[in-house]
Amino acid sequence: MTNAEQRRQFIKELGLLLPFDALLTEVEEMRPYECDGLSVYRRLPMAVALPDQVEQVQAIMRLCHEYKVPVVARGAGTGLSGGALPLENGLLLSLAKFNRILNIDPANAQATVEPGVRNLAITEAAKPYNLYYAPDPSSQIACTIGGNVAENSGGVHCLKYGLTVHNVLQVKIITIEGELMTLGSETLDSPGYDLLALITGSEGMLGIFIEIIVKLLPIPERAQVVLAAFDDVEKAGEAVGAIIAEGIIPAGLEMMDKLAIQAAEDFVHAGYPRDAAAILLCELDGSNAEVSEQIMTVRDVLKKQGATEVRTAKDEAERQRFWKGRKSAFPAVGRLAPDYYCMDGTIPRYQLPIVLKRINDLSAEYGLPVANVFHAGDGNLHPLILYDANKPGELEKTEAFGSKILEFCVAVGGTITGEHGVGMEKIDQMCVQFQSAELSQFHAVKEAFDPERLLNPGKAVPTLQRCAEFGAMHVHHGQLKYPELERF
Amino acid sequence: MILQIKNQCISEQLQSQVLRAIDEQMSLNIVAGNSKRFLGRSVQAKCRVLDISAHCGIIEYNPCELVLTARAGTPLKEVEKILAENGQMLPFEPPHFAGGATLGGAIASGLSGPRRPYAGSARDLVLGCKLLNGRGEILRFGGQVMKNVAGYDVSRLMVGAYGTLGVLLEISLKVLPRPVVSTTYCHECKPEAAIRFMNDLLRRALPVDGACYYKGQCYVRISGSQQAVTTASNDIPGEALSYQSHFWQNLRDHQLSFFQTNTSLWRISCKPATAPIKIKGIAAVNDWLLDWGGAQRWLVGDIEAGRVRDPVLSQGGHTTCFRGIKNNVDVFQPLSQPMLTLQQRLKKSFDPLGLFNPGRMYAAL
Ligand SMILES: Cc1cc2nc3c(=O)[nH]c(=O)nc-3n(C[C@H](O)[C@H](O)[C@H](O)COP(=O)(O)OP(=O)(O)OC[C@H]3O[C@@H](n4cnc5c(N)ncnc54)[C@H](O)[C@@H]3O)c2cc1C
Numbered sequence: 001m002t003n004a005e006q007r008r009q010f011i012k013e014l015g016l017l018l019p020f021d022a023l024l025t026e027v028e029e030m031r032p033y034e035c036d037g038l039s040v041y042r043r044l045p046m047a048v049a050l051p052d053q054v055e056q057v058q059a060i061m062r063l064c065h066e067y068k069v070p071v072v073a074r075g076a077g078t079g080l081s082g083g084a085l086p087l088e089n090g091l092l093l094s095l096a097k098f099n100r101i102l103n104i105d106p107a108n109a110q111a112t113v114e115p116g117v118r119n120l121a122i123t124e125a126a127k128p129y130n131l132y133y134a135p136d137p138s139s140q141i142a143c144t145i146g147g148n149v150a151e152n153s154g155g156v157h158c159l160k161y162g163l164t165v166h167n168v169l170q171v172k173i174i175t176i177e178g179e180l181m182t183l184g185s186e187t188l189d190s191p192g193y194d195l196l197a198l199i200t201g202s203e204g205m206l207g208i209f210i211e212i213i214v215k216l217l218p219i220p221e222r223a224q225v226v227l228a229a230f231d232d233v234e235k236a237g238e239a240v241g242a243i244i245a246e247g248i249i250p251a252g253l254e255m256m257d258k259l260a261i262q263a264a265e266d267f268v269h270a271g272y273p274r275d276a277a278a279i280l281l282c283e284l285d286g287s288n289a290e291v292s293e294q295i296m297t298v299r300d301v302l303k304k305q306g307a308t309e310v311r312t313a314k315d316e317a318e319r320q321r322f323w324k325g326r327k328s329a330f331p332a333v334g335r336l337a338p339d340y341y342c343m344d345g346t347i348p349r350y351q352l353p354i355v356l357k358r359i360n361d362l363s364a365e366y367g368l369p370v371a372n373v374f375h376a377g378d379g380n381l382h383p384l385i386l387y388d389a390n391k392p393g394e395l396e397k398t399e400a401f402g403s404k405i406l407e408f409c410v411a412v413g414g415t416i417t418g419e420h421g422v423g424m425e426k427i428d429q430m431c432v433q434f435q436s437a438e439l440s441q442f443h444a445v446k447e448a449f450d451p452e453r454l455l456n457p458g459k460a461v462p463t464l465q466r467c468a469e470f471g472a473m474h475v476h477h478g479q480l481k482y483p484e485l486e487r488f
Numbered sequence: 489m490i491l492q493i494k495n496q497c498i499s500e501q502l503q504s505q506v507l508r509a510i511d512e513q514m515s516l517n518i519v520a521g522n523s524k525r526f527l528g529r530s531v532q533a534k535c536r537v538l539d540i541s542a543h544c545g546i547i548e549y550n551p552c553e554l555v556l557t558a559r560a561g562t563p564l565k566e567v568e569k570i571l572a573e574n575g576q577m578l579p580f581e582p583p584h585f586a587g588g589a590t591l592g593g594a595i596a597s598g599l600s601g602p603r604r605p606y607a608g609s610a611r612d613l614v615l616g617c618k619l620l621n622g623r624g625e626i627l628r629f630g631g632q633v634m635k636n637v638a639g640y641d642v643s644r645l646m647v648g649a650y651g652t653l654g655v656l657l658e659i660s661l662k663v664l665p666r667p668v669v670s671t672t673y674c675h676e677c678k679p680e681a682a683i684r685f686m687n688d689l690l691r692r693a694l695p696v697d698g699a700c701y702y703k704g705q706c707y708v709r710i711s712g713s714q715q716a717v718t719t720a721s722n723d724i725p726g727e728a729l730s731y732q733s734h735f736w737q738n739l740r741d742h743q744l745s746f747f748q749t750n751t752s753l754w755r756i757s758c759k760p761a762t763a764p765i766k767i768k769g770i771a772a773v774n775d776w777l778l779d780w781g782g783a784q785r786w787l788v789g790d791i792e793a794g795r796v797r798d799p800v801l802s803q804g805g806h807t808t809c810f811r812g813i814k815n816n817v818d819v820f821q822p823l824s825q826p827m828l829t830l831q832q833r834l835k836k837s838f839d840p841l842g843l844f845n846p847g848r849m850y851a852a853l
Contacts (some may be wrong), residue, residue: 097789107761109690130691152637163635165644166612179826187757188604188783189648191821192831192849194611197644218693241552247575249663250849287693290716346633348553378634418635426638433638437625444837445640448830461639 008087010067011047017059024048024095033092036077036084037071037139040341040395041424045072045086052097053212055166055179061208062178064091070454071176073204075116075147078139080342081423083151083203083459093208095146101125102211109216110169110186115146115209118154120316122214131216134161137419138327146209152201154419156252156326157283159377163419165200167215173199173207176450186213198445203421204456206449222253225319226298228307229276233257233372236278237352239305243282246301248294252283253377254326257356260371260384267332270325271318273309280307280376281322326373330384332369337386340371341398345409346418349379358408359383366401368394380418381409407432422460430460431467439464494566495545497559499618499626499657505538506655506843507624515846518651520561521588524597526811528650529819532847533825540592540655547658548632551576553839555615555632556663560592560656567591577666579607583740592656598648601740602698602709605690605760605780607664611647618658619646622839632660652853653838667711672698675726676709679764679773682706686781687761692718698736701778702746709736716800739779746788752785752812754796756807765792767798786810793817820849828852 015023024030025047035042046069051057064071070090077084086092098114101121105111106129111122119140122133136155137143141155149171154163161167170184184196194464199206236255243250256264257278265272272279280302284294295312311318325332334340347355356372363370363385373382383405387398406416406429408426416422416429430439442461446453462470509516509528517535519525544561551574558567564584571577582594583732593618598607616630619642630636630643646656677685682701689696689708697715707729710720721728729735738744747753754767760782764772770789777786787796800807806821813819814826823831828850835842836852847853 002522020558106691107687108759109687110759152641154635158635162608162612165641166608181826181830185757185806186759187806188780189598189609191806191808192823192827192836192853193649193653194598194645194647195830195834197611197641197647198834201641206640211493218691244554244665245552247668248666286712287695287716289719290695290713293713293715346635348550348555348632350550365754375635380635413631414633415631415636415638417638418633419637421637422639430638435627437623438627438629438639441621441625441627441642441838442639445642445834448833448837 006047006067010063010069013063014047014049014060017056017063018049018051021146022048022050022052032093033074033077033086036074036079036082038080038082038423038425040389041082041085041089043086045090045092046088048094050094050097050342054174057093057174057208057210057362059177060091060093061174061176064454065176065178065452068452068454071208071459072456073146073150073208075150076142077120077143078143078363079147079151079423080344080420081417081425083421083423085424087457095144095208098146098210104129108186109203110213111216112211112213113145115212116144119143119145119148126216127219130219132219133214134167134217135164135385138330141158145212145214149200149209149212150202150204151419151421154375154378154380156254156323156375158323158375159253160249160251161217165197168196168200168212169214169215171196171199171209172211175207176452176454180210181207201421203423203460205446205460206455218227220251221281222288222291223285223319224291224295225281225283225313225322226295226302227272227311227313227322228282228302229273229309230278230280230306231276231308232306233278233356234353235306236280237349237356237376239280239302239307241349242301242305243298246297248284248297250282250298251285252281254281255279255374255376256326256329257372259336259369260329260373263332263336263371264325264329267335268324268328270321272325278307281326315344329373333384333386336371337369338388338390339386341385341387341402342420343385343402343405344420345406345414345418346380347409347412347414349376351412351414355381355408355412359405362401362404366397368398368401375418378418379414403429424459427462427466428470429461430462431470434468436464439467496542497545498543499620502538502540502543502655502657503624503626506620507587509536509843510622510624510841513841515843518655518845520590520593521563523587524586524593525591527597528848529851530846535846538655541590543657544590546570553632554634554663555660557632557660559658560590560595562591564589564591564594571663572666575666576663576697578613579664580604580610580613582610583742585741591659595647595659596649596651596656602700602736602779603784606697609643611736613662614643614647614659615662616642616660617646619654619656622629622841622843627658628828630660634662650848652706652835652849654844665748667697669714669717670711671717671721672707672762673711673721673724673726673731674705674729676704677706679776679778681784682778683761683763690722690760690781694723699781700739701782702744702806704773707735708731744777746786749788750812751788751790752814753810755808755810756785756787756796756800756805758783758800758806762803762805765803767795767799790814797821823850
């Protein structure tokens with residue numbers, strides 16, 4: 001859509017599809033939608049639509065398709081990669097009003113929900129049946145299941161229970177042409193290509209989720225957490241491998257370094273040892289008998305690996321406190337500096353010592369402190385870089401530092417994003433992780449769903465041209481060759 | 489880790505064969521162990537065989553990382569052997585059928601064995617792959633780490649695609665520790681009761697990793713630590729089955745007497761709690777075998793496709809004519825037109841000329 005007249009016409013027709021209060025076009029009312037959890041990128045859309053009926057979404061999509069207006073879907077806006085960042089000439093489609101739990105089917109252990117349902121709300125609704133929804137991102141009180149499917153979100157329990165992709169049975173999508181389609185099924189597989197797997201983690205680029213069926217699991221008879229302190233980060237890293245070598249898959253296996261420990265301790269008084277160089281939180285769940293047996297094994301392993309202290313939570317309240325410290329690590333670290341920047345690389349676990357060393361070296365080089373929070377069991381690192389956006393040049397320095405970390409993750413056999421998605425943020429690092437033929441294949445996949453590239457365009461997969469320019473930027477060691485280019 | 493097994497990379501040769509096929513517009517029939525030759529539609533005539541069985545060997549395996557990477561032609565037996573030596577396993581228990589199955593074939597067909605509802609499917613455990621697309625390009629997706637959301641999840645898309653989207657060259661999988669103890673209990677009951685019982689297990693935190701109903705008997709396997717299995721056995725009725733019976737392996741590989749038939753064998757995927765499906769001319773007990781706690785059901789009998797498909801579809805399930813296809817029925821559940829169109833577009837995005845296994849899944853793919 002090019003001119004103002006068409007724009008007016010589009011808004012007018014959009015208004016006919018929605019109740020008066022479900023369409024926002026004034027700058028002030030659109031402000032809350034200008035960014036997601038990564039607030040360094042902000043942009044106002046042309047309009048915000050807040051439908052609550054499937055047919056409305058279908059009609060909106062048809063209209064956008066007709067007018068060639070790009071569409072950015074949004075759940076709760078807690079995403080950390082700018083995935084829900086609006087486009088100036090685009091529509092922001094909020095799915096927040098689709099917040100109904102449609103059915104809990106205890107006999108088949110599944111729940112049917114709308115995309116705007118909060119992650120934790122599913123677990124709460126399933127509880128009376130002794131069931132729960134396993135993936136538990138730290139943002140679970142706020143983030144939506146639609147956003148979870150779009151990002152393939154993980155949580156502290158995904159080492160044992162998997163990511164979103166392992167816990168979703170079926171999604172209904174609305175295509176850019178306004179067609180309602182069902183991917184996956186209520187059974188354990190479905191005929192034809194596994195489009196459900198493909199669309200999970202697709203960051204709003206292939207279709208809009210409008211209904212989701214998730215798998216529910218029985219609440220374990222018992223869950224117990226062991227906290228171990230180490231005077232050396234490397235030893236803590238080795239202890240992780242040693243636990244797994246014992247044939248134990250903990251429900252959660254998390255690591256925090258000194259800065260993160262102290263921040264969490266000051267913030268929520270979790271009871272962490274403030275002087276430790278690193279702590280591990282190892283959660284074991286299952287039957288009473290199994291958990292008792294595994295705790296003994298894990299305690300032995302941790303001691304053998306040189307833990308300076310090993311503590312088993314003495315009751316449920318202490319267990320909750322241990323986890324609270326971990327789950328509030330981001331806001332806790334946020335109190336240490338005016339701003340922080342959360343990275344999300346994944347590495348093969350055995351590479352942890354050299355990656356941590358590299359992060360430390362870079363931290364010194366850039367003069368920016370880093371706190372490390374780590375889904376240690378599955379190798380997913382969250383270095384949190386502390387900075388001050390009000391100091392000129394510091395954000396750029398932080399971003400450069402962050403890119404270096406991600407590129408190092410790729411160099412040691414890992415990836416630039418474990419669970420937060422590429423979005424707008426890591427689009428240039430995609431050029432480091434993938435070759436042009438692979439990126440072209442991604443574009444071809446997108447075209448099968450969205451030939452005119454109207455769904456969240458410009459995110460997640462860079463154009464080859466952008467990569468060529470990014471490569472050129474690299475050659476020039478930070479001296480930007482194309483300063484006029486958009487560079488998020 | 490140095491391995492004594494056959495280890496050979498022929499990806500460049502395979503690539504040049506694909507490039508030649510592109511030049512000549514000659515379709516390719518991708519084969520490795522050929523253990524699943526019976527499955528699927530027969531590939532359309534005038535195809536050249538692309539044999540990948542020589543492309544084999546385990547590339548990387550570090551037990552502590554729970555990840556194994558191997559070439560697609562590696563025999564499953566070899567993969568399972570090295571895992572067993574390290575106290576680990578492929579959690580999805582892929583079927584070998586008559587033998588000779590390869591890792592690539594297991595992933596391309598996406599079939600999983602009895603442990604599937606409890607430990608995940610082939611697709612759940614795939615972490616990454618290297619493949620040759622229909623442009624003759626060698627591409628890598630995913631990786632060797634547990635969590636990776638960079639780019640679309642192409643690796644999992646390959647699972648169950650029967651080679652129609654690309655030639656799998658390498659596969660990385662998540663592996664898990666093998667349970668220390670595993671015991672099976674077996675009790676007699678009616679199918680309705682078995683379905684109820686197996687589904688109750690889904691809502692109870694017991695270490696179940698197999699549940700099957702066959703010839704009037706309900707079999708439940710519990711696995712884990714010695715303590716866990718001993719305690720859980722109080723909740724599972726029936727007699728312990730002798731370890732020597734190899735029941736689950738025979739179930740996995742279709743070696744139980746149930747499967748020794750000349751009639752058609754249907755696979756039915758349904759919600760686990762679905763009540764016994766009544767089909768005229770089919771015996772309520774003896775013609776059925778329920779696996780996956782009721783979510784995967786096998787049916788033997790020569791009956792018209794619609795009489796199996798319609799009642800299953802009405803319950804939200806789907807069917808595959810697994811063996812003994814008669815009268816040209818569709819092997820896989822027919823897709824709706826919009827779905828087929830989308831899948832055709834996707835196929836084109838990988839294999840624009842339609843070279844790979846044309847028609848093996850659906851005539852139009
Ligand atoms: C404090 C904090 C802690 C976090 N911890 C974790 C964690 O432990 N693990 C983790 O994985 N993530 C974590 N996150 C990131 C974030 O919460 C997840 O990515 C979450 O899934 C986003 O959900 P959302 O509803 O907020 O989606 P949004 O941010 O609104 O959107 C995210 C993406 O999904 C798309 N989208 C949203 N809804 C739909 C839909 N219905 N159809 C199609 N596309 C859609 C958007 O276009 C966008 O690309 C954390 C974030 C914060 C702020």
